[in-house]
Amino acid sequence: MVNRIACFQVFSSLGGRSAVGSVSETLLEETMQGDRLVLSGRGAWLAVAAHDLEATIESLIKKYPSVKTVAIDMSQVERLDTFGAWLLERLVRAFTRDGSKAEVTGLKDDYRALTEEVRKVKLEDIPPRTHGQTLAYALNAIGENIAAIGQSFAAMVNMLGALVVALVRVLSRPRSFRLTSMIHQLDNVAWRAVPIVLLITFLIGCIIAQQGLFHFRKFGADVYVVDMVGILVLRELGVLIVCIMVAGRSGSAYTAELGSMKMREEIDALRTMGFDPIEVLILPRVLALIIGVPILTFLGSMAALYGGGLVCWLYGGIDPDIFLSRLKEAIALNTFQVGMIKAPFMALVIGVVASVEGLAVKGSAESLGRQTTASVVESIFLVIVMDGIFAIFFASIGM
Amino acid sequence: MAQASSNGQREVVIEARGIVVGFGSHIVLDHTDLDVYRGEILGFVGGSGAGKSVLMRTIIGLIPKRAGTIKVFGVNMGEASDVERRAVERRWGVLFQQGALFSSLTVMENLQFPVREYLDLSQRLLDDLAVAKLEMVGLDASVCNKFPSELSGGMTKRVALARALALDPEIVFLDEPTSGLDPIGAGDFDTLIATLQRTLGLTVFMVTHDLDSLHTVCDRIAVLAEGKVIAAGPMDTMLKSEHPWLKSYFRGKRSRAGYQPQGKAVT
Ligand SMILES: Nc1ncnc2c1ncn2[C@@H]1O[C@H](COP(=O)(O)OP(=O)(O)OP(=O)(O)O)[C@@H](O)[C@H]1O
Ligand SMILES: [Mg+2]
Numbered sequence: 025m026v027n028r029i030a031c032f033q034v035f036s037s038l039g040g041r042s043a044v045g046s047v048s049e050t051l052l053e054e055t056m057q058g059d060r061l062v063l064s065g066r067g068a069w070l071a072v073a074a075h076d077l078e079a080t081i082e083s084l085i086k087k088y089p090s091v092k093t094v095a096i097d098m099s100q101v102e103r104l105d106t107f108g109a110w111l112l113e114r115l116v117r118a119f120t121r122d123g124s125k126a127e128v129t130g131l132k133d134d135y136r137a138l139t140e141e142v143r144k145v146k147l148e149d150i151p152p153r154t155h156g157q158t159l160a161y162a163l164n165a166i167g168e169n170i171a172a173i174g175q176s177f178a179a180m181v182n183m184l185g186a187l188v189v190a191l192v193r194v195l196s197r198p199r200s201f202r203l204t205s206m207i208h209q210l211d212n213v214a215w216r217a218v219p220i221v222l223l224i225t226f227l228i229g230c231i232i233a234q235q236g237l238f239h240f241r242k243f244g245a246d247v248y249v250v251d252m253v254g255i256l257v258l259r260e261l262g263v264l265i266v267c268i269m270v271a272g273r274s275g276s277a278y279t280a281e282l283g284s285m286k287m288r289e290e291i292d293a294l295r296t297m298g299f300d301p302i303e304v305l306i307l308p309r310v311l312a313l314i315i316g317v318p319i320l321t322f323l324g325s326m327a328a329l330y331g332g333g334l335v336c337w338l339y340g341g342i343d344p345d346i347f348l349s350r351l352k353e354a355i356a357l358n359t360f361q362v363g364m365i366k367a368p369f370m371a372l373v374i375g376v377v378a379s380v381e382g383l384a385v386k387g388s389a390e391s392l393g394r395q396t397t398a399s400v401v402e403s404i405f406l407v408i409v410m411d412g413i414f415a416i417f418f419a420s421i422g423m
Numbered sequence: 424m425a426q427a428s429s430n431g432q433r434e435v436v437i438e439a440r441g442i443v444v445g446f447g448s449h450i451v452l453d454h455t456d457l458d459v460y461r462g463e464i465l466g467f468v469g470g471s472g473a474g475k476s477v478l479m480r481t482i483i484g485l486i487p488k489r490a491g492t493i494k495v496f497g498v499n500m501g502e503a504s505d506v507e508r509r510a511v512e513r514r515w516g517v518l519f520q521q522g523a524l525f526s527s528l529t530v531m532e533n534l535q536f537p538v539r540e541y542l543d544l545s546q547r548l549l550d551d552l553a554v555a556k557l558e559m560v561g562l563d564a565s566v567c568n569k570f571p572s573e574l575s576g577g578m579t580k581r582v583a584l585a586r587a588l589a590l591d592p593e594i595v596f597l598d599e600p601t602s603g604l605d606p607i608g609a610g611d612f613d614t615l616i617a618t619l620q621r622t623l624g625l626t627v628f629m630v631t632h633d634l635d636s637l638h639t640v641c642d643r644i645a646v647l648a649e650g651k652v653i654a655a656g657p658m659d660t661m662l663k664s665e666h667p668w669l670k671s672y673f674r675g676k677r678s679r680a681g682y683q684p685q686g687k688a689v690t
Contacts (some may be wrong), residue, residue, distance in 0.1 A: 070591075071541075071590060071591055072542070074548065075545075106555065106559075106591050106623070110548075111548075114551070134624075137618055141618065145555045146558070146564070387526055388527040388571070389526045389527055390527030
């Protein structure tokens with residue numbers, strides 16, 4: 025009731041083209057004449073009154089289940105729109121279905137075309153909404169998800185293969201390579217990401233050093249903080265932080281770009297013009313990532329070491345000279361190499377996942393959002409898994 | 424203006440005066456005036472890029488104007504409060520050039536969306552009405568559960584029209600409703616618009632390039648060129664005009680007059 029009143033207030037403020045009846049006005053009056061039911065409509069049968077009218081009609085249908093003839097007099101109805109016309113039709117249908125005779129009289133000529141139109145409506149063929157069983161639905165969802173994981177893995181392997189083919193083709197005729205596109209992507213992915221990557225890795229370096237100092241000090245092992253910062257940053261954290269940021273920043277952008285191009289049939293258009301979308305769109309993007317991520321990793325690692333050194337000096341009282349000489353002892357070239365070797369592989373993973381998800385976008389805006397989320401989540405997950413695999417690999421070759 | 428004199432006392436539902444709209448230094452509409460009368464079907468024509476869609480969007484309030492006033496149902500849209508504006512918006516329906524169906528809702532949900540927002544109706548009535556509207560625009564209930572991306576171009580147009588009509592509006596704005604439809608479908612569409620106009624007392628503002636629509640359903644035609652409405656009036660006036668653009672548009676090779684030079688309309 026409350027929202028109905030609110031609704032009437034809205035419409036009374038509309039200053040509509042006709043007087044909308046007050047809430048209490050009856051829209052349909054009933055009288056029994058022998059075994060004949062006479063219904064006379066009144067007022068405006070418009071959208072705003074549809075709620076009340078429907079209730080009235082439904083109660084009438086229930087009240088007279090076995091009446092022989094029904095006469096509906098519409099001469100007092102001042103206005104009628106599709107809502108009213110449909111409810112009139114529903115009334116007629118309900119009575120005729122139960123075997124009674126229903127007759128509509130007095131309808132204004134203007135509205136005849138509308139009621140004719142509504143009479144043609146067939147409701148039988150509304151496809152039923154599918155309501156599966158809850159358990160079946162749950163099992164179904166699990167199965168579908170597992171299948172989807174398998175499919176997306178296959179799609180990634182496919183994409184990797186297609187990228188290699190495209191690369192080989194480009195290498196055989198280097199003039200066809202989209203250098204401009206790659207430079208543009210490099211600008212987006214690497215150059216514009218530098219400030220935020222520097223800032224975040226710097227802060228992470230500071231935090232690690234501070235935490236290390238705080239805890240190591242209890243054992244009088246302050247100076248080993250330098251070892252910890254050096255190894256952690258160069259081997260693991262630098263590349264991981266950068267990859268997670270790139271996945272969130274550029275991977276999602278790739279997916280959204282490719283996805284909306286897919287939605288608007290731009291990718292199909294490319295294909296029909298004889299271009300390979302992988303070569304034109306995806307290869308430059310993935311190569312830009314493969315070039316950009318190692319650069320960002322290098323810059324990020326340096327910023328983190330700088331942050332660590334700064335905290336050691338200001339908070340831990342370790343002079344920069346000592347920090348540097350300690351760092352020289354703690355790390356070797358291969359510590360740095362381990363981080364840098366991982367970077368391009370992780371970039372490749374991010375690029376492949378982003379492209380696969382982008383091309384998986386279907387027609388709707390919702391699916392674009394879903395695939396973009398999936399792209400970021402999957403690439404971060406895979407980057408971490410790869411990191412674990414690399415850790416095992418480097419341990420076994422003693423690096 | 425020409426259109427004012429030919430239509431004596433009829434009520435003006437849309438009154439645009441001195442509209443200026445531009446993008447950067449590119450002035451698209453330059454002091455455009457236009458009247459739309461209650462209950463008429465106005466065909467709005469002009470070359471590609473003349474600014475027809477821009478004028479339509481300006482009236483609806485999607486594009487800001489640099490100067491001029493727009494009154495819809497006598498409400499000055501530039502000065503109206505939010506509540507007044509909402510009230511006016513409830514009384515019009517819009518069919519965009521690209522359909523603009525909500526891609527993540529099914530056809531059924533697309534049709535019910537505006538109704539649910541403004542009226543408090545039972546689910547059953549919502550479903551019934553959605554199907555009724557679909558059938559009115561020449562589709563059937565089998566498309567109910569499809570998503571917009573699964574529809575053909577013509578089906579998209581029809582569903583978009585059904586959505587524009589969902590609340591039984593008093594004015595509908597149609598941006599090229601028949602483009603992309605087969606001639607039979609386009610003809611049906613015209614008949615449908617004429618029927619709806621008759622039954623619901625609709626005022627129709629229709630941007631179109633379809634000369635058949637202009638001939639068969641439009642009561643009046645307004646022509647936009649060089650940022651101004653250069654002519655407005657019934658088809659006969661257009662056919663008689665000696666303005667070079669109008670001549671080539673209405674009496675060119677592709678027009679009916681072009682096909683049948685002795686046609687009665689040509690003088
Ligand atoms: N958002 C926008 N930004 C810049 N310019 C625009 C924008 N929208 C339209 N224009 C320009 O305004 C002009 C009129 O465009 P409009 O879409 O109104 O054309 P139209 O008359 O509807 O043509 P058509 O019949 O091809 O649909 C065009 O020159 C177009 O380039
Ligand atoms: Mg247009």
